[in-house]
Amino acid sequence: MTRLANRIAYGEALVELGRRDPKVVVLDADLAKATQTDRFRQAFPERFFNAGIAEQNLMGLAAGMAATGLIPFVSTFAVFATMRGVEQFRNSIAYPNLNVKVVATHAGIENGPDGASHQSVEDLAIMRAIPNTTVIVPSDPITTKKAVEAVAQTYGPAYIRLGRAEMPFLYAEDFQFEIGKGAQLRDGYDLTIIAVGNMVEKALLAADELAKERIRARVIDLLTVKPLDEELILKAAQETRGIITVENHSILGGLGGAICELLSERYPARVLRVGLQDRFGGCGNPELLHEELGLSVDSIIAAAHRLLK
């Protein structure tokens, strides 16, 4: 199966956007090659602004540019975008509701060999808590492109979380991406696996394994973490025996947290959260890290067994 890193799809989508709309500008903080905004820099050097290694100012510059009517896309690693610059995002972008799109890469523990200092396991919890902010986690190159286009066309602050690894194409080119709408990738009535980002592929693999045991798992790629697709989640809670959330993020406050919040108020149901168990990532090969830290296909299967027991 051909694979492509979502960040490459992002870089390509930016160039397409840039061609269509002169109001699109791009800012980075000395990571343009890694985040792939370099593609935009090559195509439109006069519209690319390096803030240097200064993420607080990066957010402020984007805010000011948006205040003059431009549509800034801002990229750096997720850990720096959402933690070094978070108060700037909150007060200079989200509070004034400025049209800035933060597209962060290397989220989760995929930045394996760099170790935990460069990984981001808290960003969804942080960004989701900020009012006015849309939070999207694309799972493949197609949804990445569509998410970038969608936020460019929808006024307001947005956070798009991208990983580092190469992802399979899970969707066809004609997929109708809509902010706030998840996609049900597998039908099933025994349990529901709701995943985001690079964990969607693993959720599908887990569902395949479970099928061999005659356990039919519904698989949902939630795509947008805020606003939540409440209808799809409530339906899954009503129609299956429980929900497993799967994210390359802490189990606190991210996808799992969001779903527990919704269900505890609207339709109390059993939820098991697969993700980092309130700990930092680690150093090494990302796939091995996934195994070590409970983010593997096997951890999803184990959770399914626990849920159905």
Place this chain on the structure above:
Amino acid sequence: MTTRSVTELQDLAWELRETVLQMLHSARSGHPGGSLSSAEIMSVLYFHVLNIKPEDPKWPERDRFVMSKGHGCPTLYAALAKRGFFPTEELFKLRQNGSILPGHPDMNKTPGIDMSTGSLGQGISAAVGMALGLKYQGLSSRVYALLGCGELQEGQVWEAAMAAAHYKLDNLIAIIDYNRLQIDGTNAEVMEVEPLADKWRAFGWHVQEIDGHNVQAILDSIEQAQKVQGQPAVIIARTVKGKGVSFMENQAGWHGKAPSDEELKQALAELRQRRMQQ
């Protein structure tokens, strides 16, 4: 741009001070010290320098003003009302529920506010972004930002300063309300910011140092700053915190509290006397 004489601008500065204290008194909270210290600067900007249209606050070609020291907004609100951006009655709803004038500037609530600020150090970054954005769009508008001296302790200010020089933003003019006081005491006691002019020079800015209560000096320095090419300009305006009210001048204690009925009466009497003597 409106053309006003030095005497008129000075008189307007005194009027702003009176209005500000009345506003803070009716709000029962707010920041008098840093609002009074910037009165001449705000008078010169809003009644002479800024190219703005009260009837069209979002006019794309307008000059921008960013109150980076957001807590100093009462003077800005008073100036905006005087220029006709909104009715004067609004001033006396400052900081109240449902008011268009919150404790710190909100660009979505108040006509004439170009950027929401309040978290120190952030406004100057946004001003740099605006200057970049305006240049990219081929607009000749300028961006003015007012910073506090305590605010300069924020690292983000220097990130922004570096970026403004790097991008050669000669459409950006920063003014520092250098009253030497912050909340916990003087800059020297809390965290020294000197040598200030050297710092800005080292960061690649055109630097002027003036008396921030001298209207002519403010006018001249802005005119000079507008002529600078290929680099941003900063005006370090030496001011007195609480300027114009004897018991507030140079008192850190008057950073963030409203005058009582009695204090307001005395303060207004003093301000009116100073204004008459002008």
